Amino acid sequence: MVATVQTVAFEGIEGRTVDVQVQISGGLPAFTVVGLPDKAVSEARERVRAALTAIGLSLPPERITVNLSPADIPKEGSHYDLPIALGLLLAMQVLPSDSLEGFMAMGELGLDASVRAVPGVLPAAIHAGSEEKGLVCPGACGPEAAWAGSSEIVAPHDLMSLINHLRGTRLLEPPKAEILLDDRPVPDxxxxxxxxxxxxxxxxxxxxxxxxxxxxxxxxxxxxxxxxxxxxxxxxxxxxxxxxxxxxxxxxxxxxxxxxxxxxxxxxxxxxxxxxxxxxxxxxxxxxxxxxxxxxxxxxxxxxxxxxxxxxxxxxxxxxxxxxxxxxxxxxxxxxxxxxxxxxxxxxxxxxxxxxxxxxxxxxxxxxxxxxxxxxxxxxxxxxxxxxxxxxxxxxxxPAESSADVAARVAAARQAQLDRYARLDPVARVRTNAEADGQLLETVAAPDEKGRKLLEQAVTQMRLSARGYHRVLRVARTLADLAGRDAVTAADVAEALSYRRLNPQAVLAAVR
Missing domain, CATH: 3.40.50.300 (P-loop containing nucleotide triphosphate hydrolases)
Incomplete structure (x- = not known):
């Protein structure tokens, strides 16, 4: 019999489905993991063996083969422990054969059968939701996985409680998504x-x-x-x-x-x-x-x-x-x-x-x-x-102005930028002036006639590159947003140019 439990491998922050196939067959006792495992995955054999012993189970004295498919991509990390253990429990008929249908699993096992936190639970939950599957993950990572929102999350703290849940004898409470309240004082x-x-x-x-x-x-x-x-x-x-x-x-x-x-x-x-x-x-x-x-x-x-x-x-x-x-x-x-x-x-x-x-x-x-x-x-x-x-x-x-006062002005300027770019180009997902580029930047940051002439003169005298030219436009657009103006003026261009390592007085004098 071959039992299969699905888990996730990571490519950047994107998930990729991996089938953990477990086969128990006749022959000399052995426990082999194949499918390009790294050292942490290979060591899962001993963690799984000890965890099963901790809950009163022992591996059969037969040949056990675990295949991580597809076998041509590297498998890294300790989160393969739990799917390997669940595959063994399915193959040993400790769990019903259909108990993990519609679920992916990930988690590290302790020698005492505890299910310990692993990296990558949130992107794994998002990937599982995109595949219309739920996720079995460590209890400590349950609030993180709950933010995926589109899949059922089972978050046990130990292997025995997970077995009882899958058997239906004692169901686990679904985790709740939580926000970390950062109440540390911020320098003013x-x-x-x-x-x-x-x-x-x-x-x-x-x-x-x-x-x-x-x-x-x-x-x-x-x-x-x-x-x-x-x-x-x-x-x-x-x-x-x-x-x-x-x-x-x-x-x-x-x-x-x-x-x-x-x-x-x-x-x-x-x-x-x-x-x-x-x-x-x-x-x-x-x-x-x-x-x-x-x-x-x-x-x-x-x-x-x-x-x-x-x-x-x-x-x-x-x-x-x-x-x-x-x-x-x-x-x-x-x-x-x-x-x-x-x-x-x-x-x-x-x-x-x-x-x-x-x-x-x-x-x-x-x-x-x-x-x-x-x-x-x-x-x-x-x-x-x-x-x-x-x-x-x-x-x-x-000074009279505190960080909270300045933050209110910054928030208003950022909201103006967000609204502007959402209206002009919702597909580009531009959020700030620093991200604007190309025709979009030329549209929103075009200065008035006096500002345009000043910028042309500065490009020649300061030998600005094309990148430097566009960065001056972005800063000028931000200065206008801070002042609550729709148009970029010559004064905005002059101040933006003063931040290009040029004497500010010289630039301000040029605009007068």
Missing amino acids: LRDIKGQESAKRAIVVAAAGGHNLLMIGPPGSGKSMLAARLPGLLPPLSSGEALEVSMIASIAGELTDGRLSRTRPFRNPHHTASQPALIGGGTRAKPGEVSLAHTGVLFLDELPEFARGTLEALRQPMESGRAVIARAQAHVSYPARFQLIAAMNPCRCGYLGDESMACSRAPKCGADYQAKISGPLYDRMDLMIEVAAVSAADLTLPP
Whole structure:
């Protein structure tokens, strides 16, 4: 007899059905798993054997063969334990032959027959729903799976309770979808004294989802500004929360199986490797750029990252996806993130300060900033210099406007963008000005006549690339949204140009 239980293999955040076929036949006692299993899947034999022993069952002294079909795709992870155990229980006639029809199963087994949490339950539940099947998953992952909404979820905490449920002797309660309430205090923008131009740039970046590069000496407040960005961003929509949670589920970072409405804020250390930042490794896991999807990726001390690691950011920043190509796999993860980067002007950090700069200035600054390539600079929408905070600023009272006040203006600007793009091109699913491109951008961000002439002049004088030209348009559109205007004016274009590492006074003078 061959018993079959279906489970899921993952290709990125997409699921693929795998048949776990179990056969018990005559011959010398053996337990073999075939079908390109990795080490974790091969070790399932011992976990399954111990779990069955824990509930009072023993494997028959016969030849047991487990085939994972299709056999030409790699099988990775410990979530194959539960379907293998259920296939054995069907083959041993402990469970009725039809008890798992219409279900997929996944979960890791403990030696005490407990069913333990595994990564990827949410995308597995969504895949099961698309196949019009239910899902058997660990009890700890039940709330996560319930968000799929279109399939029946059975979430046992141990193997014995699952057997009783499938036999109909003691049914399990269906899990409920839960939201993670993040009540951690968020740093307030009022804590930052002075730095009005830098705070303005942070607000613009938050409103339009723009990339931002801050250059300034140590202690000028670059990291403080970045840390306050999450408090300015609107919560995730239901669709965005599902996208983010699917990636976090695959990475094993979903907290207690509950979804969060807080936008991701990822802050990797500058020693992070390229696979850690972009994604990859032996199992092609999502990297920081994907875990920051729809949120913020903050890279402090930008030039200290490895050159190859930074250059690998260029493609995800442009396309919104991280594509990982390996000999055995080609995986793509969503990576529509907002890059916030901070750096010192030189290695010592005090370029321009004659009393503190090193003896190699200004060559040290040129060498240090040259670690960032021109194409990466070109992908930054906003580039600002953050000056050192003066003693007079430090003695000022706290600013009147708090993060909550700014967040309300940012939310209004983002809602205006969402409504505009949903009306003009609902298929493209553009959510912010930073994502607009092509004809859509030309339609929504066309400046008035004075602004158009200023932009044409700036393209020539500043030698803007086509990418830089479009990024100026995106920022100008965001500035108009923050002001509540439908039209993009010359003042919006002038301020957008001032964020391209040009003297702001010179640009503002040009528009007058």
